[in-house]
Amino acid sequence: MAGTQIVKHGIFPKPSVKIPTAVRQASCSRGWLRILVQYTFGAITVASFIMIVMISMRSDTKEHRKNEVSSCSLQNCRIICNDTVPSLYEDVLSIVSESEVLCTRLALTFVNPYFEHETMPAQWLSNLRSSIYRLNIIRGNLRFIAPQAFMSLFAGNIEILVFEGITISNWAADMLVGLSSLQRLDIKLCNIMNVQRNSLRAVDETLKVIMFTYNGNWNPVNISGSTEMSALETVDFSFNIFNSILSNTSFTGLRNCKILYLNSCNITALGPGAFDSLDSIEDELNKEQIAILKKAFEAFDHEKKGCIGTVMVGTILGMLGHQVTDETLKEIIDEVDEDGSGELEFEEFVTLASRFMVEEDAEAMQQELKEAFRLYDKEGNGYITTGVLREILRELDDKISAEELDMMIEEIDSDGSGTVDFDEFMEVMTGGDD
Incomplete structure (x- = not known):
């Protein structure tokens, strides 16, 4: 075995090389270099996101103001x-x-x-x-x-x-x-x-x-x-x-x-x-309102004696657009009818009605009456029968007698046709001409 050198593994120690801790940790997954890089990129990412949001908000604000x-x-x-x-x-x-x-x-x-x-x-x-x-x-x-x-x-x-x-x-x-x-x-x-x-x-x-x-x-x-x-x-x-x-x-x-x-x-x-x-x-009241009241007054002054019964006041007020209870009506009549005669002369009637009268726009009133007329003229004939008008007047005053209704219908339907067109209907409801 001359010339042969047998070396036993592990007999001679390996040289000891001392590696600095910083260098050793740099290769670790939690090393400071990797952490520094991650923080840096993270900060850049967050800053970029904030900048994008701010630019977007500013753009939206400008657009909103625009x-x-x-x-x-x-x-x-x-x-x-x-x-x-x-x-x-x-x-x-x-x-x-x-x-x-x-x-x-x-x-x-x-x-x-x-x-x-x-x-x-x-x-x-x-x-x-x-x-x-x-x-x-x-x-x-x-x-x-x-x-x-x-x-x-x-x-x-x-x-x-x-x-x-x-x-x-x-x-x-x-x-x-x-x-x-x-x-x-x-x-x-x-x-x-x-x-x-x-x-x-x-x-x-x-x-x-x-x-x-x-x-x-x-x-x-x-x-x-x-x-x-x-x-x-x-x-x-x-x-x-x-x-x-x-x-x-x-x-x-x-x-x-x-x-x-x-x-x-x-x-x-x-x-x-x-x-x-x-x-x-x-x-x-103005002349137009006085004329309306005069027309309504004369329509109910059947005997043409210059006065109407207080029982008719509620009907007239209803035709003028005022629905009042019997109790309220009695209080108003008692105040106006000072002598307690149960009848009102035209001047007394004006005094009573003036508390409720208000000037209305003529076109608006006409439009409202047209709508009401269409409701009664269900077939669209352009007229309603005197029977329908009789029902309307009775709804305004359920105390009106059949005789009084006959006299009013006779005056309205002067030609005896048995029908009432819109102009006649408006005249009845306003007490005047169209």
Whole structure:
């Protein structure tokens, strides 16, 4: 075995090489280098995502603002703004300023305006110029008006204020403070929920006309019964639902009022002394209204003696669009028929009817009657029979006698055809010619 060297495995130790910990951990799955790289790329990814989101949001905002184009337009010194939001108030101020070059007096209308928190804020549109004489707010989300909402320069020159189709959740006594020139207040087609006492105190020296119409069921006592208004001339409460709510406190603030309209208010009963405070009410009506009443009066004055029985008053009021209960009717008649004769002369009849008469738009009335006529003219012949008309008149007054009906039908159907066309129907229902 000469020349052969046998080396036993493991006899000679391997040389010891000391590897630094940092280098050794660099190859591990949890090494600092890999962690650093992961954190770096993660931060870059997150930053990129945030940047993309911000760019997208900015783009959306720009696009949104681009779509927020002013919807205001000027028509014959009337500015109409549709769907206005607070961010577009500057556009409103701008068009008002431009319009003042052409118009010394402007009417400003907001249709479907948006108010934050459903509230008109204090000093609303305080930068608006003072040339606005009429302000209309139609529909929209308005429910509350801050106490100092009208404490601004432009509000001090408003003469006419109109709210239409909104909800008034709370009408405080100081809601109209600042409207120092207000002469006319229109509230129509609104939901009036809570009206506090002395609600018109802020405008009691300037307000001349109050128009509260088509507002459903509400109590007028804190509008017309708590503050006496020295300049007030006309109040129109037509087409509301008062039922039996009117009492001796309902109109105590109307001592200076000359005309009060209560047309079609579904009045079922009147409290004692309901009209006692109406010291200045005038019985005068215009010529057209007098003519209508004269025609109706003569139609029921069958004996042509210049007076009608009080039992006929309910029928006539029904023909004029007023359905009243027997109790209410008796109270009104007792007040007018001072001598208790059971008959009313024409002047007394006018005094009674003037409390309910209100001038209506002729076209609107004609349209309503056309719709009613179509309901009765089921076959579309253009006429109804006198038998149908008899039923209509009987529905208006179930106490009317057959003889009285015969006399009325005879006068209406003068040619004896047994039919009534629309013109004749309208004449019957209005008491006058078409």
